[in-house]
Amino acid sequence: MTDLAQSLIDALALGGLYALIAIGVTLVYTVMGMMNFAQGEFIMLPAYALYVLAGLPFAVAVGGALATGIGIAVLAERVAFRPVRNADLSAQLVTSLAVATVLQNVVSATVDARAQSVATPRVLSESSQIGALSVPNLEILTLVLTAVVLGALGWLLYRTRTGLEMRAAAENFEMARLLGVRANRVIAIAFAISGALAAIAGVLIVMQTGQVSPTMGLTPVLVGFIAVVIGGFGRIFGAVVGGLVLGALSSLLGAYLPDGLVPFRDAIVFSLPVAILIVRPQGLLGAATGEARI
Amino acid sequence: MSGGLRSPASAAISLAVPLVLVALTAAVGASGTPAFEETVTLILCNLVVVLGLQVFIGNSGVYSFGQLGFAASGGYVAALLSIPAAFAALQTPELPKLIADAQLSSLLSILIAAVASAMLAAAVGWPLMRTSTLAIPISTFAFLIVAYNVFANWDPVTGGSSGLVSIPRTTDVASAGIWAALAVVVTLVFKGSASGYRLQATREDEVAARSIGIGLMRERLIAFTISGMLCGIGGALEVHQSGVLSPDTFYFAASVTTITMLVVGGAGSVFGAVVGTLAVATVNELLRNFEEGAHVLGPVSIGETPGLAAIGLGLILLATMVALPQGLTGGREAGEIASSRRRLRSRAPSTPSAAKAANGAGPRPARGSAGSLRAEGISLAFSGLNVLREIELELSPGEALGLIGPNGAGKTTLVNVLSGFQAPDSGSVLLDGVDVTGWSPARLARAGLGRTFQAGLPFAGLTGMESVAVGAMGVGVGRRRAVEVAAGVLRRLGLSEQAQSPAGLQPPGSQRLLGIARALATGPRYLLLDEPAAGLNDEERRELVAILSGVVEDFGCAILLIEHDMNVVMDLCSRAQVLDGGGTVVVGSPEEVQAHPAVVEAYLGTSYAAGAHA
Known part of the structure; x- marks a missing residue:
C-alpha cells in the first residue's frame, strides 16, 4: 500500500514538472500558433545560470535563473520569431529549431560541450516523513510549485485584462488585433511567462539530476510537445492533463518495468502517446476540428 | 507547351544540372588530398540523406524530424552485416x-540496409502518417528519440553507446558520387510520378486534394x-566511409544539419536539395577549420571553439527562414528556373496538338444508368443549432439543379455532407442506389462525385496544367493519360493559354475555372459547384455561364449549382431547390420557384423583381 502511494506521489511530482513544461509550450502555441523547439533551451539556459551563479546564495542563483529564462524567451521572440510570425507552422518550427541549435552551441562553445555537475542545497535531497510515507523534499517542492503556478496562471488568464487579451488572441488573433489587443505586447507576455515556466522547470531538473549539459532541453521539449499534442493543441488544461499522463506513465514504468527493459523506458514512454494520436488525432481533450475553410 | 506537365527541355535541364553538380563535386574531391577526398565523400553521402528528406518533406510540405532514424537503421544494418566475424563477436556478442558471420560485401550490405530501412519506414510510417499534419513533426521527432534510445541501450546487438568500429571502409568519392546521382534520379522520378503529384497536391491544399480522390495517408506513407x-542508403554509405558508428552519428545534430541543407537550398526541389547540401557543407567545413583554431588574416587567430560550426549552421538556418523561406532555388527545379526566364521574353504559345485528346477524354462511366445522387432525410445540428432539417434532394444524370437560398440557409453544409466532408446526424446519401453515407471525400471522388469550393482552394504552387492533371491522377x-485528360479539359474551358503558369499567380476568374477543370478531370458523374460565380465581374460571369452550359452535355455529368444570382440559375438549370433556415422551401422549375410566394418574400424580395427586368 505504501509502495503504491509512494509511486503515485512520484508520478504526480514528475507529472507536475512535465505539466509546467507543457504549459510553456502551449502558451506560445495559443498566441502565435508555433510549436517552439527552443523551449528546451529556455529550460537549459536557466539551468546554466544556476551553474554559473553557484557561489552565490541559492535564492540569488534561482532569481538569476528566472531572469535568464524570461530574458532569453523575450529576446528570442523579438529577434527570431517576430519576423516569421505569419509564416506557416512548418516554417516557424524550423525557425525555432535554428534558435535551439544556436543557443545549444553557444553554451557548448562558451562553457563546455560536456555535462557539468551542479551542487544542490542539501535540504532538497532529504526527505520528509508524512504519515508512513517518506517523501523527498524535492517532490514536495515540485508539487507545491506546480499548484502555485497553475493558480497564478488561472488568475492571470481569467481575472486580468492581460489574460483576457491573451485568450482573445488565442481564439482569433486578427480579430483580437482589430479590437485593440496589442499583438506585440500579448505575444511578448506569453513568451515571458513561458520563459519563467521553463526556468522553474530547469531549476527543478537540475535539483533532480545535479548536472547541466547543452542538450539537456531535448527530452523535456519533446515531453512538452507530446503533452500538448495528447492534451489537444492549444488548451492549457489539456497541457496539464497531457503532462500528468506522461509523467505518471514515465514514473510508473520506471517503478514497475522489468530490469531488462528499464533502459528502454523513454522509448516506451514516447511510443505510447503516438498510439493515442492514432485513435484520437485531435488528442485526449481536443474537440474534432471542423472544416472551417469550406 | 501545354502538351505535357513539364516541357521536355525543362525536364532535361532539371535532371542534368543536379547530375553535373554531383559529378563536379566528386571530380573536385578526387583531385584533392586524401583528407579532402574523404570530406567530399562524406558530403556526397550526406546528399543522399538530404535527397531522402526532400522526397518526404519537399513533396508533402510536412516536416519530419525522424528521417535520421532511418539513416541510423541503414548504418547499423550495413555495419553489422559487414563487420568481420572476429570483431563482431567482440562488439556484439548477442547478435x-x-x-555476425555474414561478412557481406559492402554493396550487398548497402542494398540490404536500403530494404531494411524502407521496411522500417513503412512500419513506423503506417501509424505516424495517421496522425494529423500538426502532429507529424512531433511524432517523427519522438521516433528519432525512441530510435536513439534503442540503438544506444541495446548493447549486446548494437554495441550500445560506445558504438561500432572495424566497419570495412569501402565508400570512396566515386561510389558515393554514383549513389548520389542515383538518388537524384530517384527523387526526380518520384516527384514527376502520379504519386509524387498527388502528394504535392496535398501540400498545396489538403482539403482540395481530398476532393479529387487523393488519399492523404497513403500518399504520405509512400513518400515516407x-x-x-x-x-x-545514405547512412550505410556513411558508415562504410568512416568505418565507425555511434548512436550520436545520426541523431539530433545530424537532423539539424540535413534539414538546414534542405531548407537553405529550397525544400520544394531536388535542385534545392543538391545546392543546399553543397552550400551548407562548404560553409560548415570552413567553420570547422576555425573550430580547430586557425589563423585568419595573419595575426588574427581564433582559438579552439567547439560548437562554432553548429552556431554558424543555426544562424544560416535562421537567416534563411527569415529572409528567404523558399531557399536559394525558390523551391524550383533547374529547368523551371531556366524556362521562367525564357517566358519573360516570350509567352509560351499553346499547342493545338493537345486538342485531339479532347472532350471525351475523362474516364467516362456508362451514361444513362438508372442511378442518381440522392439525399434522404439529411439532418445536422452544430451545437444545438439546426443547420439542415430533413433535407431531400435528387440529382439525376445529365441534369443541372440549382441550389439557392439566403446566406446561412445551409447550402454549403449540404454540399459538404453530399461530398463526404461532413457527416450528417441522421439521414443518408445514396450514389446510384449505394448508401455512401460516411464515405471519405476521396472515396466519393473516386466513385464519381466531384466538387469545387467557394474559396477556390487552388494548388497555388503547381501550374494550371499540373493542377488539372493531378485531378485525374487523384x-x-x-x-x-492524366495529361491528355487535362489538356482536353483545359482546352474546353479555354484555359490552355495559361496552362504553364502557376495556378496561384493567375487572375481570380482563371483560378475559379481551374477549380472546375480540376474537378472535371476526375471524370465526375455528379459535380457539385459551390458558388462558382462569386467574386467574378460581369464579363467573367457571362463567360462562366457559357462554359457551364456546355459542361453537362460535353462531360456527361450532372451539376448541382449553388448560386446567389438568380439569372445564372435561370440560364443554366432545369430545376431549382430553395433552402432557407436549413429546410427546403420549394423544388421545381425555375419559373415555379420564382413565382413561389415564400421565395419571393424570403429570398428574392424586391431586388430580384428589379433584376428580372434588366
Missing part, C-alpha cells in the same frame, strides 16, 4: 550468428517509405 530507403488515372 545472431547468421548476421522511399525517403526512409534513401536515408538508409482518381487513379496514369500520368500520361
Whole structure:
C-alpha cells in the first residue's frame, strides 16, 4: 500500500514538472500558433545560470535563473520569431529549431560541450516523513510549485485584462488585433511567462539530476510537445492533463518495468502517446476540428 | 507547351544540372588530398540523406524530424552485416550468428540496409502518417528519440553507446558520387510520378486534394517509405566511409544539419536539395577549420571553439527562414528556373496538338444508368443549432439543379455532407442506389462525385496544367493519360493559354475555372459547384455561364449549382431547390420557384423583381 502511494506521489511530482513544461509550450502555441523547439533551451539556459551563479546564495542563483529564462524567451521572440510570425507552422518550427541549435552551441562553445555537475542545497535531497510515507523534499517542492503556478496562471488568464487579451488572441488573433489587443505586447507576455515556466522547470531538473549539459532541453521539449499534442493543441488544461499522463506513465514504468527493459523506458514512454494520436488525432481533450475553410 | 506537365527541355535541364553538380563535386574531391577526398565523400553521402528528406518533406510540405532514424537503421544494418566475424563477436556478442558471420560485401550490405530501412519506414510510417499534419513533426521527432534510445541501450546487438568500429571502409568519392546521382534520379522520378503529384497536391491544399480522390495517408506513407530507403542508403554509405558508428552519428545534430541543407537550398526541389547540401557543407567545413583554431588574416587567430560550426549552421538556418523561406532555388527545379526566364521574353504559345485528346477524354462511366445522387432525410445540428432539417434532394444524370437560398440557409453544409466532408446526424446519401453515407471525400471522388469550393482552394504552387492533371491522377488515372485528360479539359474551358503558369499567380476568374477543370478531370458523374460565380465581374460571369452550359452535355455529368444570382440559375438549370433556415422551401422549375410566394418574400424580395427586368 505504501509502495503504491509512494509511486503515485512520484508520478504526480514528475507529472507536475512535465505539466509546467507543457504549459510553456502551449502558451506560445495559443498566441502565435508555433510549436517552439527552443523551449528546451529556455529550460537549459536557466539551468546554466544556476551553474554559473553557484557561489552565490541559492535564492540569488534561482532569481538569476528566472531572469535568464524570461530574458532569453523575450529576446528570442523579438529577434527570431517576430519576423516569421505569419509564416506557416512548418516554417516557424524550423525557425525555432535554428534558435535551439544556436543557443545549444553557444553554451557548448562558451562553457563546455560536456555535462557539468551542479551542487544542490542539501535540504532538497532529504526527505520528509508524512504519515508512513517518506517523501523527498524535492517532490514536495515540485508539487507545491506546480499548484502555485497553475493558480497564478488561472488568475492571470481569467481575472486580468492581460489574460483576457491573451485568450482573445488565442481564439482569433486578427480579430483580437482589430479590437485593440496589442499583438506585440500579448505575444511578448506569453513568451515571458513561458520563459519563467521553463526556468522553474530547469531549476527543478537540475535539483533532480545535479548536472547541466547543452542538450539537456531535448527530452523535456519533446515531453512538452507530446503533452500538448495528447492534451489537444492549444488548451492549457489539456497541457496539464497531457503532462500528468506522461509523467505518471514515465514514473510508473520506471517503478514497475522489468530490469531488462528499464533502459528502454523513454522509448516506451514516447511510443505510447503516438498510439493515442492514432485513435484520437485531435488528442485526449481536443474537440474534432471542423472544416472551417469550406 | 501545354502538351505535357513539364516541357521536355525543362525536364532535361532539371535532371542534368543536379547530375553535373554531383559529378563536379566528386571530380573536385578526387583531385584533392586524401583528407579532402574523404570530406567530399562524406558530403556526397550526406546528399543522399538530404535527397531522402526532400522526397518526404519537399513533396508533402510536412516536416519530419525522424528521417535520421532511418539513416541510423541503414548504418547499423550495413555495419553489422559487414563487420568481420572476429570483431563482431567482440562488439556484439548477442547478435545472431547468421548476421555476425555474414561478412557481406559492402554493396550487398548497402542494398540490404536500403530494404531494411524502407521496411522500417513503412512500419513506423503506417501509424505516424495517421496522425494529423500538426502532429507529424512531433511524432517523427519522438521516433528519432525512441530510435536513439534503442540503438544506444541495446548493447549486446548494437554495441550500445560506445558504438561500432572495424566497419570495412569501402565508400570512396566515386561510389558515393554514383549513389548520389542515383538518388537524384530517384527523387526526380518520384516527384514527376502520379504519386509524387498527388502528394504535392496535398501540400498545396489538403482539403482540395481530398476532393479529387487523393488519399492523404497513403500518399504520405509512400513518400515516407522511399525517403526512409534513401536515408538508409545514405547512412550505410556513411558508415562504410568512416568505418565507425555511434548512436550520436545520426541523431539530433545530424537532423539539424540535413534539414538546414534542405531548407537553405529550397525544400520544394531536388535542385534545392543538391545546392543546399553543397552550400551548407562548404560553409560548415570552413567553420570547422576555425573550430580547430586557425589563423585568419595573419595575426588574427581564433582559438579552439567547439560548437562554432553548429552556431554558424543555426544562424544560416535562421537567416534563411527569415529572409528567404523558399531557399536559394525558390523551391524550383533547374529547368523551371531556366524556362521562367525564357517566358519573360516570350509567352509560351499553346499547342493545338493537345486538342485531339479532347472532350471525351475523362474516364467516362456508362451514361444513362438508372442511378442518381440522392439525399434522404439529411439532418445536422452544430451545437444545438439546426443547420439542415430533413433535407431531400435528387440529382439525376445529365441534369443541372440549382441550389439557392439566403446566406446561412445551409447550402454549403449540404454540399459538404453530399461530398463526404461532413457527416450528417441522421439521414443518408445514396450514389446510384449505394448508401455512401460516411464515405471519405476521396472515396466519393473516386466513385464519381466531384466538387469545387467557394474559396477556390487552388494548388497555388503547381501550374494550371499540373493542377488539372493531378485531378485525374487523384482518381487513379496514369500520368500520361492524366495529361491528355487535362489538356482536353483545359482546352474546353479555354484555359490552355495559361496552362504553364502557376495556378496561384493567375487572375481570380482563371483560378475559379481551374477549380472546375480540376474537378472535371476526375471524370465526375455528379459535380457539385459551390458558388462558382462569386467574386467574378460581369464579363467573367457571362463567360462562366457559357462554359457551364456546355459542361453537362460535353462531360456527361450532372451539376448541382449553388448560386446567389438568380439569372445564372435561370440560364443554366432545369430545376431549382430553395433552402432557407436549413429546410427546403420549394423544388421545381425555375419559373415555379420564382413565382413561389415564400421565395419571393424570403429570398428574392424586391431586388430580384428589379433584376428580372434588366
